[in-house]
Amino acid sequence: MKTLPFLRRLALFLLIPIAALLAILFRADGSTDEYYLRFTTPPATSLVLGTSRAAQGIQPHVLDSVLAEAGIHVKTMNYAFAMGLSPYGPTYLNSIRKKLDPAAKDGVFVLAVDPWSLSATRVRGRIEFDESSNFLAKMDLVNMHPNIEYLLTVYPKPLLGILVPDPRANDKRLLLHEDGWLEVSVPMDPASVAHRRTEKLAEYRNERLPNAVPSNARIGALLMTIDLLKPHGRVLLVRLPVSDAMLEMENELMPHFNRLIDLIARHEQVDQLDLSANGDAWTYTDLHHLYTADGARVTAMIARKLGESSSGDRGVVGH
Amino acid sequence: MLFNSLDFAIFLPLVFLGYWFVFRRRRSQNVFLLVASYVFYGWWDPRFLGLIVLSSLVDYIVGLRLHATGSARIRRGLLWTSIIVNLGILGTFKYFNFFAGNLEGLFSLFGRPLALTHLDIVLPVGISFYTFQTMSYTIDVYRRQLEPAKDIVEFFAYVSFFPQLVAGPIERAINLLPQFQRDRSFDRAKAVDGLRQILWGLFKKVVIADNAATLADPIFDHYELHGGSTLLFAAVLFSFQIYCDFSGYSDIALGTARLFGFDLMQNFAFPYFSRDIAEFWRRWHISLSTWFRDYLYIPLGGSRGGLALSIRNTLIVFLVSGFWHGANWTFVAWGALHALFFLPLLISGRNRRHVATPVGNSGLPSARELVGMLFTFGCVVIAWVFFRSANVEEAIDLLVRMCSPSLFSVPDQFSKQYITLLIFFLVVEWSGRHGSYGLQHIGARWRSWARWTLYYGVLFLIFRFTGMGHEFIYFQF
Numbered sequence: 041m042k043t044l045p046f047l048r049r050l051a052l053f054l055l056i057p058i059a060a061l062l063a064i065l066f067r068a069d070g071s072t073d074e075y076y077l078r079f080t081t082p083p084a085t086s087l088v089l090g091t092s093r094a095a096q097g098i099q100p101h102v103l104d105s106v107l108a109e110a111g112i113h114v115k116t117m118n119y120a121f122a123m124g125l126s127p128y129g130p131t132y133l134n135s136i137r138k139k140l141d142p143a144a145k146d147g148v149f150v151l152a153v154d155p156w157s158l159s160a161t162r163v164r165g166r167i168e169f170d171e172s173s174n175f176l177a178k179m180d181l182v183n184m185h186p187n188i189e190y191l192l193t194v195y196p197k198p199l200l201g202i203l204v205p206d207p208r209a210n211d212k213r214l215l216l217h218e219d220g221w222l223e224v225s226v227p228m229d230p231a232s233v234a235h236r237r238t239e240k241l242a243e244y245r246n247e248r249l250p251n252a253v254p255s256n257a258r259i260g261a262l263l264m265t266i267d268l269l270k271p272h273g274r275v276l277l278v279r280l281p282v283s284d285a286m287l288e289m290e291n292e293l294m295p296h297f298n299r300l301i302d303l304i305a306r307h308e309q310v311d312q313l314d315l316s317a318n319g320d321a322w323t324y325t326d327l328h329h330l331y332t333a334d335g336a337r338v339t340a341m342i343a344r345k346l347g348e349s350s351s352g353d354r355g356v357v358g359h
Numbered sequence: 360m361l362f363n364s365l366d367f368a369i370f371l372p373l374v375f376l377g378y379w380f381v382f383r384r385r386r387s388q389n390v391f392l393l394v395a396s397y398v399f400y401g402w403w404d405p406r407f408l409g410l411i412v413l414s415s416l417v418d419y420i421v422g423l424r425l426h427a428t429g430s431a432r433i434r435r436g437l438l439w440t441s442i443i444v445n446l447g448i449l450g451t452f453k454y455f456n457f458f459a460g461n462l463e464g465l466f467s468l469f470g471r472p473l474a475l476t477h478l479d480i481v482l483p484v485g486i487s488f489y490t491f492q493t494m495s496y497t498i499d500v501y502r503r504q505l506e507p508a509k510d511i512v513e514f515f516a517y518v519s520f521f522p523q524l525v526a527g528p529i530e531r532a533i534n535l536l537p538q539f540q541r542d543r544s545f546d547r548a549k550a551v552d553g554l555r556q557i558l559w560g561l562f563k564k565v566v567i568a569d570n571a572a573t574l575a576d577p578i579f580d581h582y583e584l585h586g587g588s589t590l591l592f593a594a595v596l597f598s599f600q601i602y603c604d605f606s607g608y609s610d611i612a613l614g615t616a617r618l619f620g621f622d623l624m625q626n627f628a629f630p631y632f633s634r635d636i637a638e639f640w641r642r643w644h645i646s647l648s649t650w651f652r653d654y655l656y657i658p659l660g661g662s663r664g665g666l667a668l669s670i671r672n673t674l675i676v677f678l679v680s681g682f683w684h685g686a687n688w689t690f691v692a693w694g695a696l697h698a699l700f701f702l703p704l705l706i707s708g709r710n711r712r713h714v715a716t717p718v719g720n721s722g723l724p725s726a727r728e729l730v731g732m733l734f735t736f737g738c739v740v741i742a743w744v745f746f747r748s749a750n751v752e753e754a755i756d757l758l759v760r761m762c763s764p765s766l767f768s769v770p771d772q773f774s775k776q777y778i779t780l781l782i783f784f785l786v787v788e789w790s791g792r793h794g795s796y797g798l799q800h801i802g803a804r805w806r807s808w809a810r811w812t813l814y815y816g817v818l819f820l821i822f823r824f825t826g827m828g829h830e831f832i833y834f835q836f
Contacts (some may be wrong), residue, residue, distance in 0.1 A: 043379045043545045050554070055810065057818055192365040198824050 047115070057269045061199070065186040068202045070216040073195065076122060077216045080185040083141035084117035086273065089265070090152025091127060093280050094120035097330035098150060099293035100219035106343030107148065114148050114273075119218030124170050127157040128262040130176040131169070136265060138182045140272065147273030148346050150281050153266065153295035153301055154247070158253040158262065169257070188218055214275070223332060224324050233325065254294050259304070266308045274345055277305055277312040281338060282328040284320045313345045360395040360402040362611045363564055363825070371615065373519075378619055385542050389516045392619070396521035400484070407483040416519040417444045418493040422500045422507035422514070423438060426505045434501060441497040445490040452482055456687030483556065485525030485685060491650055491743025495519055498654055505533050513539040526608045528626040528646035539694035543620035552799065555615030558817055559798040563603035567784050570777050571600035578772055579747055581755045586765030589772050594740045597747050598602055599781065602631060603646070605779070609709075610796050629792045632717055632724075634731030636700040636738060637710035647683070651676045666706065673705055674698050682745070689754060693745040700738045716792055780820070 074095075075198055088092065088098045098199045100116035119139050130158050161168050171177065175194040182185060191199065214227040226232065269275050277300065282290070298314060305312040315338060320340070325330040330338060374395045382391040401408050425434055429706045454550020459475040466473035496517075499505035501667040517536045523529075558812035561634045567630040578585055578593035585593070604629035614622045630642035640648055656676045674695075702711040717728050724732060741758065748754035784797075789799040798817070 042547050046545070046547050046550055053814070056815065057822070061822070189365060192368075192825075198822075200823055 043267045044195050061217045062186075063255070064199055065188060065191055065296065066204050068186055068191055070218065071138075071214075072202050072216075073197075074214050074216055074222050075125075075189055076187065076195070077218055078117070078119055078121075078220045078300070078314065079182045079187040079190050079260075081117060081178065081183065081218065083144075083146075084115075084119065085144035086114040086116040086137055086147035086149065087136070087269070088116060088118040088120055088150045088152070090120040090150075090278075090280075091125075091154075091157050092120070092122040092153035092168060092222075093282070093328055093330070094150070094196050094278075095122065095220075095222045096224050097280055097335040097338055098152065098278075098342065099221045099336055100341040101217070101221070101346065102336045103343045103346075106340050107347060110148075110343075110347035112347060114146075116148060116150075116219065118222070120152060120177065123156055125176050127159070127171060127266060128153075129169055129171060129270075130256045130261060131171045131174070133261050133265050133268065135176045135182060136177070137268065138180075140268070144272040147268040147269075150278055150342055150346075151262070151269075151272060151275065154279060154282070155254070155290045155297050156252065158255060158258045158297075158300075159252040159293060160258065162251045162253050163284075169196050169255075187281065211349060220229070224325055224329065225332075228323075228325070228331065235323075236326040237285075241285055244286070244327070251273070252293055261301070261305065263308065266304070266310055268275075270308070270310065274346055275308070275310040276342065277301055277310060278327075278342055279312075279314045279316045281319050281330065281334075282320045283314045283324055286295075286328045287316055287319050290312055290316075309344065315322070315341065360399050362608065362615075363561060366402060370395075371618075372697070375618055378781060379545055386510075386512065388512075388543070389512050389539055392521070393512055393519060395728070396516065396519040396524060399521040400519065401522055403437060403484050404481070407486075410420075410452075410483055410733075411489060412484065412515075413518055414445055414448060414490060414493050415515045418497050418518070419508065419511055419514045421497050421511075424502045425497070426507045438497060438501045442494060445494045448484055449490045451478070452486055454482060454686045462663075462782075463675035466509065466791060470765040476734040488527045488529055489518055489524060489530050491647075495529070495654060499532055505536075508532075508536055508540075510540075519595055520616070522612040522619075522621075523623055526605070526612070527644075528609060528612065528624050529650050530646070531614065531621060535621070540619050546620060549584070549620065551616050553614040555798055555814075556610045556614030556617070556796050558614075558814060558821075559796050560607040560612075560614060561821050562798075562817050563607030563610065563784070566824050568600045568607060570774075570780065570824060571596040571603070574772065574774055574777060579757075582753075582760065585771060586768055587759075587761045587763045587771040588766050588768050589762040591740075591766060592770045592772065594744050594747075594761070598631075598736070598740050598743050599784075601743065601746070602627075602785075614794075617816055625795050629788055629797075631736055631739070632732055632789065632792060633735050634713045634717060635709070635735055636726055637704045639735055639739060640701065641714070651680055655679060669705060670702060671704060677701065688751050689745050689748055692751050692754065693742050696742045700742070712781060 068076055088094055088100060088103070090098075097119060098120070100118050103116050104114055117139070119136065120126060126135075153304060161170055175190075179189060179194065181189045192200070195202075215223045215225070226236070266275055266277075272301060279298070294300070298316075301312055301314070322334045324334075325331055360370060374391075377391055377395075378388055383387045387827070397408055397411075400411065417637065418441055421437045422764045425437050428434060428437075428767060456477050459477055463473050463475055469497070495503070496514075498648055499747050500507045506519070513536065517530075517539050520530070520535065525657060575593045575596035578589060579597070582590055582648060609626035613623045613625070624646055626644060626646050628640050628642040628645065633642055650812035659672040660668050677694040677698035679689055679694070681690040681692070681697075684690040684693070701710070704712075713731075717724050744758055744761075745754040748757060786798040787801060791799055802813050805813075
C-alpha cells in the first residue's frame with residue numbers, strides 16, 4: 041500500500057521536531073509558571089484548597105512535618121490556584137475530583153475559605169462565574185508528567201519560554217514547589233510593600249468589591265466539596281489572616297461570614313479555624329498574601345489544629 | 360476543534376489512519392468521514408449539531424423532491440422552503456438581536472420607545488458557511504445544473520466535511536459532492552502537497568496572524584492614546600492578521616482535505632499583490648465572492664441591464680457581503696467602502712484589467728504594478744479599520760486621528776522582529792504567487808536535505824510562537 045511509505049517518510053521528518061518538543065516539555069518545572077507543576081503529580085491523598093492566599097500561604101512541607109510530629113503521616117498537595125480560577129464552584133470541584141486519589145484514606149484536607157471565594161461577579165447586571173470557561177474547566181488530565189495537555193493548550197507563552205526565563209519577571213520571582221506551594225519572592229522593603237498594598241487596595245475597593253455578590257451556588261459547591269473529601273480523611277475549614285483593610289472589605293461583602301462558616305462546619309461536622317483576627321500582626325507581600333516566614337507559622341498552626349482534631353477536639357482557634 | 364490545537368493534532372492522525380487503513384470502501388469511508396466531522400464540530404458544543412442535521416436534512420429532501428417534480432410552482436415552493444429554513448436559522452442565531460436593537464433605536468428616535476425580546480444565544484460556529492453551502496446545492500438542483508444526491512450519507516458528509524465546515528471554503532456541491540460519489544485512492548504526491556500546505560497555513564496563522572494580533576490589539580483597544588503613525592501601523596498589522604488568519608485556515612483546510620484525497624477550491628490567491636480593487640476581489644475569499652456572484656449578482660441581472668443596473672447590483676452584493684460577516688454596521692460600512700473603491704473601475708470599464716498574476720521582468724513587480732499594489736493595499740487597510748472597530752463612530756475617529764500630523768512621526772509601537780518575519784512571509788508569498796499557496800513550489804527542485812531544512816525552519820518558527828492562543832477570526836462569522 042502506498043500509504044505506508046508516506047507514513048514512514050513523514051515519521052522520519054517528524055522525528056527531530058518531536059524529539060525537540062519532548063526535550064522541551066520535560067524541561068518544564070516549577071519556574072515554568074505558577075500552575076504547571078500541580079498538574080504533573082500523581083493523584084493526591086491530602087489537599088490544600090482555596091485561592092492564591094492558600095497557594096502562597098499554606099506550605100505542605102511544613103504541614104506534613106508538623107503533622108508527622110503528631111504521628112500523622114501524610115503527603116499533602118497544595119491544589120489552590122487563584123481567585124479567578126478556583127473559587128468554590130462546579131469548575132473547581134470537578135478539578136478536585138480529578139486530582140483526588142479515589143483510594144485516599146486518612147488524608148487531611150485544608151479548605152481555605154473567605155468571602156471572595158464564595159462570591160460571584162456582577163458583569164453588566166448579570167451574575168457570572170468567572171472561572172467557568174478557564175483552563176481549569178477544560179483540563180482533563182491533571183496527574184500527568186510532563187503534562188502535554190497543559191503545556192500545549194494552556195501554557196500562555198511560546199513553548200521556548202520554558203527554556204528561557206521571562207525577562208519581564210524583573211524583581212518578582214515565582215517558584216512553584218513540587219508539593220504545589222507557590223513561593224513568591226518580592227522585595228519586602230517598606231516602600232515596595234506599600235506600593236503593592238495600595239495597588240491591591242484600589243483594585244479590591246474599586247473593581248472587585250462593587251461587583252462581588254455572595255453566591256448560594258458557591259456555598260452549595262463548598263458543601264459538595266466537603267462531602268467529596270470527608271470520606272477520605274479530616275477536613276478543616278480555615279479563614280487565613282488578612283490585613284485589617286482587607287478584612288474590612290470582606291466584612292462589607294459578607295458581614296456574617298464567620299457565622300456562615302460556623303454553620304457549615306457544624307452541619308458538615310468538620311473543624312474550622314479562624315485566623316482573621318489581628319490581621320495586621322502578620323507580614324504580607326501585599327494586602328493579603330502571607331510572606332513566606334509567616335506562611336510557615338500559619339501552616340504550623342493549621343497542622344496543630346489538624347493534630348488536635350484527630351484526637352477528637354473540635355472548636356475555633358483565634359490568633 | 361481548532362486546527363492549531365492539541366485536540367486536532369490527535370484527531371487528524373486518527374481519522375487519517377482509520378480512513379485509509381480501516382475503512383477502505385467508499386461508503387464506509389463516507390460514513391467514517393461523516394462521524395468524524397460531527398465529532399469535530401460537536402467538540403465545541405454538541406447541541407449545535409442539530410442545526411447542521413436539520414439544514415442537511417431539509418436540503419437533501421428538497422433536492423430529491425425538486426428532481427422528482429416538473430411543476431414550476433411546486434419547484435419554486437421547494438426552493439423557498441430551503442431558503443427560508445437556512446436563512447431562518449442564520450437570521451435567528453446571527454441577526455435577530457441586531458434587527459431587534461435597531462428597531463428599538465428607530466422607534467425611540469421617533470419618541471416611541473419599544474422593548475423587544477433579545478435572544479440570549481450563542482452564535483453557532485461556522486453557521487454562515489454551511490448554510491450558504493447547503494443553499495447553493497438546492498439552488499443548483501433547482502436550476503437543473505446538478506443532479507441531487509441520492510445517498511443521504513454522501514450528502515450529509517458533503518455538508519459537514521470537517522476540513523471546511525467551520526470557516527470554508529464554501530464549497531459548491533458541483534465540485535465537492537462528486538468527490539464523495541467516486542472511489543478515492545491514496546495519492547502520495549497529493550498528500551505531501553497537502554502537508555506542505557498545512558505547514559504554510561500554520562505558519563501564517565501562528566507566526567504572522569497571532570503575532571500581529573498581539574501587537575495590534577493593545578493599540579486598537581486604546582487607540583485614543585496613540586499617534587497617527589502608530590494607528591497606521593496597527594491597521595497594517597490587522598490587515599496581515601486577518602489575511603493570514605483566514606487564508607491560513609483555508610490552507611490548512613485544503614491541505615487536510617488533500618490528505619483524504621479531496622480537492623477543495625482555492626479560497627485566496629495572494630490578494631495583497633492585487634493591482635486594483637477589482638483584482639483584490641477576484642483574489643480574496645474567492646468562494647464567498649463567487650457565491651455572491653452566482654447566487655445574488657447574476658440573479659439580480661448582473662451587468663446585463665446596463666450600467667445603472669450593474670452599479671446597483673454591485674452595491675447590493677458588497678453591502679450584503681459586508682453584512683454576511685456580522686450583525687454590525689461596521690461590516691456594512693466595510694462593504695460599502697469597498698463598493699466605493701470598486702465602482703469607479705466598473706464605471707470606467709477598467710474592472711478586468713488585471714486578471715493574470717503579476718509577473719515582473721526580473722521577478723520583481725514593475726514600478727507601475729508596485730504603485731497599483733500599494734494603492735490597493737492602502738484602500739484595503741482603510742476599509743479594515745471599519746472591520747476591526749467596535750462601531751462606525753470609533754472607526755471614523757480612529758481614521759481621523761490617523762490622518763493627523765503625527766502620521767509622519769516614528770510609531771511609538773514597533774517590532775523589528777515582526778517586520779523581519781513579515782518580510783520573510785512576503786518574499787515566500789511573492790515567490791510562490793504562481794502556485795496555490797506560497798510554499799508550494801519553493802524548493803521543489805532542491806535536494807531533499809535543503810528542502811527539509813526550509814520546512815524545519817518554518818516548523819521552528821511555528822514552534823517558537825505556538826502558545827499565543829488566538830482563535831481564528833472567521834469562526835465568528
